[in-house]
Amino acid sequence: MTKIRKGLAMSVLCFYLAGLSGPLWAQDPPDETAGEVIVLLKEQNRKLSKDLRRIQREIAALRADLAKPGIKDVFAGIGYIFGLCGVAAFVAARRKE
Amino acid sequence: MHISDGVLPLAVTIGGYGASAGFAAWSARRILSRDLPKVAVVTSAFFVASLVHIPFGPTSTHLLLPGLAGALLGPGAFVAIGLGLLLQSVLFQFGGITALGANALMMGVPAVVCGWFFQQFKGRTQGRQAIAGGLAGALGTAMAGVFLAIFLVTAGEDFFGVAKLALAAHVPVMVIEGVISGFTIGFLARVKPALLLQSSFQDKTRSFHD
Numbered sequence: 001m002t003k004i005r006k007g008l009a010m011s012v013l014c015f016y017l018a019g020l021s022g023p024l025w026a027q028d029p030p031d032e033t034a035g036e037v038i039v040l041l042k043e044q045n046r047k048l049s050k051d052l053r054r055i056q057r058e059i060a061a062l063r064a065d066l067a068k069p070g071i072k073d074v075f076a077g078i079g080y081i082f083g084l085c086g087v088a089a090f091v092a093a094r095r096k097e
Numbered sequence: 098m099h100i101s102d103g104v105l106p107l108a109v110t111i112g113g114y115g116a117s118a119g120f121a122a123w124s125a126r127r128i129l130s131r132d133l134p135k136v137a138v139v140t141s142a143f144f145v146a147s148l149v150h151i152p153f154g155p156t157s158t159h160l161l162l163p164g165l166a167g168a169l170l171g172p173g174a175f176v177a178i179g180l181g182l183l184l185q186s187v188l189f190q191f192g193g194i195t196a197l198g199a200n201a202l203m204m205g206v207p208a209v210v211c212g213w214f215f216q217q218f219k220g221r222t223q224g225r226q227a228i229a230g231g232l233a234g235a236l237g238t239a240m241a242g243v244f245l246a247i248f249l250v251t252a253g254e255d256f257f258g259v260a261k262l263a264l265a266a267h268v269p270v271m272v273i274e275g276v277i278s279g280f281t282i283g284f285l286a287r288v289k290p291a292l293l294l295q296s297s298f299q300d301k302t303r304s305f306h307d
Contacts, residue, residue, distance in 0.1 A: 069148065069189040077184040078141045084180065085137035092130035 099186075100200055100248060102193025109251045113198030117179060120205060124175035132173065135292065139169050140177040144184055147191060151273060158270045163204045164237025165278040167212035168230050169285075169292065174208035175201070199248050207240035215282075219293065226293060227283030234278025238271045239264065 105113070128136055146160040167174040179201040185191040192200045211233040218229045246260035285292050 067190065073188040074145055074148065077144050077188050080184055081140045081144060081180060082137050085133050085140070088128075089130060089133045092133065096130070 099182075099192030100196040100203070100245070102195050104193075104252050105196055105199055105248060106251060109199065109248065110195055111198075113196070113200075113202055113248075115198070117175075117198040117201040117205065120175050120202070120209075121179050124172050124205075124209070127172035128170075128176065132170075136170060136173055136177055139166050139174075140181050142166075143178060144181040147185055147189070151270065158266065160274060160277070161204065161238055161241060161270065162234070162274065162278070163208040163241055164211040164215075164234035164274060165230070165281055167208035167210070167237060168215040168233045168278065168282060169212075170208075171212040171216065172209055174212055175205040178205040178208050203244040203248060204241055207237045207244065210240060211237040223283060223286040226286040227279045230282025231275040231279025235271045235275035238267050238274050242267050 143162050143166050146162045149160045151158055151160070163174070163178060166177055170177055179197075182192065182200050182204065183197060186194050186197055186200075214236060215229050215233040218232075219226045220229065242263040243260060245263045246254075246256055249259045249263075250256045282293065
């Protein structure tokens with residue numbers, strides 16, 4: 001009984017492997033001359049470098065955006081100014097006494 | 098119009114700090130204690146104005162408002178502008194911290210001169226005050242451009258070339274600043290004329306200690 005089962009499992013596995021390897025053979029490079037392959041590669045290279053340039057541009061734009069002062073900086077500065085003027089007013093008031 | 102780190106030679110940097118420290122001390126003693134809230138508000142307005150970008154051709158410039166600060170604060174404008182520039186360079190990275198002295202001179206001296214100019218020519222009517230304020234606003238920016246050129250000469254640039262460039266780049270800013278300062282001062286003259294009176298210019302005996 002177990003032998004039959006083992007045999008069944010083996011055969012299923014064999015079929016599965018055969019099915020797996022099928023597409024691998026189908027993916028063999030088509031009959032092309034080396035020149036055509038180079039042209040294809042160059043085309044791909046061009047596309048990739050175009051994408052890369054776009055991404056680099058986006059990173060630069062992001063960096064410029066990050067360097068810009070945000071609303072937090074604005075309010076921090078206003079707070080500093082009011083605070084320092086408050087200290088000055090405090091000192092002035094104490095001197096007056 | 099900010100000078101960045103490492104542009105000016107060392108002697109000018111130190112001299113700028115020394116001169117602006119002297120000016121700041123003189124200016125701080127001229128601020129009346131009851132004017133401190135006004136100083137705070139004008140300083141914050143000056144600090145934030147640098148973020149208002151005016152698109153101009155391929156580049157963009159931003160508001161400077163030394164003329165308005167000078168017209169409202171008089172001699173006290175130097176302290177206000179120095180503080181505003183310090184916070185701008187620390188928080189916004191506008192202008193280098195080593196060039197702060199030179200930057201304060203470049204913006205603060207025109208502001209004080211504009212304040213004097215405004216007090217001399219403001220007249221009595223609201224319209225004349227608005228016009229004097231607008232002229233002070235335009236004059237402040239123009240003078241800041243000339244100061245920028247003077248500082249850049251010490252860094253080895255050709256004076257007239259830089260001055261022409263700085264002034265040409267700031268002509269639209271001058272016009273816009275003039276209009277904004279004129280409207281602001283006209284508005285203040287209508288709703289709160291007391292803000293435009295300056296005891297610190299006329300009344301020299303009263304100081305910070307009164």
